[in-house]
Amino acid sequence: MLASCLPPATMTVVGAKCRDFIKPLSGCEQPLIACSRLAVFYVPKEWYIGKMKKRLVIANWKMYIQSPEAAKGFVAGLKRKTKNINNVEVWIAPPFTVLPLLKGVKVGAQTVAAHAEGAYTGDVSATMVKHAGASFAIIGHSERRAFGLTNEQVHAQLAAAAGAGLVPVLCVGERERTQDGSHFSVIEEQLTSALRGAQSLSSKLVVAYEPVWAIGKSAAEAMQQEELQETVIFIRKILADILGRAGARKVRILYGGSVEGANAHPLITEGGVGGFLVGHASAELDSFVEILKACQK
């Protein structure tokens, strides 16, 4: 009865991965099928949602906001308009050039170099951005992976960021969803390779799940909450394999990919995530504030 609501291969892949922490339906003849789509009902919500108290929304300004005046004006406006929103954490990842100018808000880098120092023209190290005032760094964003950033380099950048005392915001996500469910293996591979040897990081780590096919579009084309929830459970399971169950619970998992005012509420309440990584809508003050309002508990 449940088989009909899922593409066959996806069921197997998700079911197989979830099998050891999701109790099959009692009396269910096909527990894998039941597990995959009904996982949400059989995994305690506190387990896959994680342990964080406040929701976290990170603005990824990409190259949208460029001048010091526009950046500082945005932050001033943000403070004014969010006076009454106090249970949502807001971090901003501006371009490097304006990062040191933003005060009174947590700022971070959109990427860092894989190397600590040396002859790397044009690169900016984790220590350099730390000195500039950053407290976190986005690592492995798909727009950087598209220029050839490998899983191995993502691992090195994550280690460099953590080594400099920055909170790594590790981005993972498939380029496309496939009928055979191979996108789950892509996510698993990205997590496993990036977090190799990073067991001690869990309380500091943020994972941003960003399906590449949903980035830079509109709310209508973004991922739907049911599909997101299923993927978050999968990610939490892989994190448990890497970091241990207690460690995995401490990791904040965010969603990114065309989050706008229109879809923020269903995604945050039903998607199983602890917040968002927002691109285009984070560069427009009113749209961003709308998202923050939707994240209030």
Ligand code: PGA
């Ligand atoms: P988007 O970008 O919100 O414009 O889709 C998200 C991201 O790339 O981090």
